[in-house]
Amino acid sequence: MWPDLxxxxxxxxxxxxxxxxLASGAAGFAYGVVxxxxxxxxxxxxxxxxxxxxxxxxxxxxxxxxxxxAVDMRRLGPFLLAGLAGVPIGxxxxxxTDPGAVKLALAALMVAYGAYALLGSRLPYxxxxxxxxxxxxxxxxxLxxxxxGLSGILPAIWTQLRGWPKDTARAVYQPYIVAMHLATLxxxxxxAIDREGLALFAAVLPSVLLGAWVGWLIYxxxxxxxxxxxxxxxxxxxxxxxxx
Numbered sequence: 001m002w003p004d005l006x007x008x009x010x011x012x013x014x015x016x017x018x019x020x021x022l023a024s025g026a027a028g029f030a031y032g033v034v035x036x037x038x039x040x041x042x043x044x045x046x047x048x049x050x051x052x053x054x055x056x057x058x059x060x061x062x063x064x065x066x067x068x069x070a071v072d073m074r075r076l077g078p079f080l081l082a083g084l085a086g087v088p089i090g091x092x093x094x095x096x097t098d099p100g101a102v103k104l105a106l107a108a109l110m111v112a113y114g115a116y117a118l119l120g121s122r123l124p125y126x127x128x129x130x131x132x133x134x135x136x137x138x139x140x141x142x143l144x145x146x147x148x149g150l151s152g153i154l155p156a157i158w159t160q161l162r163g164w165p166k167d168t169a170r171a172v173y174q175p176y177i178v179a180m181h182l183a184t185l186x187x188x189x190x191x192a193i194d195r196e197g198l199a200l201f202a203a204v205l206p207s208v209l210l211g212a213w214v215g216w217l218i219y220x221x222x223x224x225x226x227x228x229x230x231x232x233x234x235x236x237x238x239x240x241x242x243x244x
Contacts, residue, residue: 012042017207025215028170029152030238037241050197055208057181070171079176082135083142087183090146103242110239117232125163151180166227
């Protein structure tokens with residue numbers, strides 16, 4: 001028998017899914033942060049984690065498919081391999097680290113970088129940073145993915161600092177997020193998949209996909225400058241939501 005989800009709960013679940021999907025469709029990341037800020041008011045952290053990982057996996061796979069021709073495995077490879085090494089360490093640290101402190105530090109970084117990128121005249125590009133630096137960012141992103149489900153934030157910032165065009169950047173951090181979600185889901189197991197979790201997932205998926213579709217339409221209208229501005233605003237908002 002399926003659980004009885006109240007209308008107020010469903011409305012907030014749908015709203016969180018739509019806004020998270022909208023952010024990810026337009027910028028390629030921030031789904032989990034935006035959606036969780038709403039979902040945690042009405043559903044458990046365990047079921048919120050399920051919706052973030054499972055919903056994000058399906059949505060990011062679809063968005064990544066649209067960018068498949070831009071994916072360059074030579075560019076993506078260092079992020080991916082190092083990230084997969086970082087995920088299990090992050091999962092282990094869940095029981096040994098205060099996630100709140102990690103999120104607070106990450107939020108401060110996001111807000112500071114977003115404000116600088118939005119208000120600064122020009123970003124300090126590091127075009128010649130090299131494969132080792134890419135791998136280091138990928139590792140840290142994987143660690144944060146296993147620890148807090150936030151694998152995409154550091155690669156999203158780093159690809160902007162690398163000065164890569166918007167399609168090139170998204171063709172790196174979106175397939176990266178898919179891989180980190182898969183690894184995290186495999187390591188955390190299926191403890192959140194119960195009747196209520198399945199009902200919530202079935203309820204939220206259409207709103208997530210609708211939000212992602214609207215966000216993708218917005219993305220198609222953005223030039224490079226507007227895309228970087230949108231990314232900066234989303235980093236500031238997401239950082240603020242992590243603190244709330």
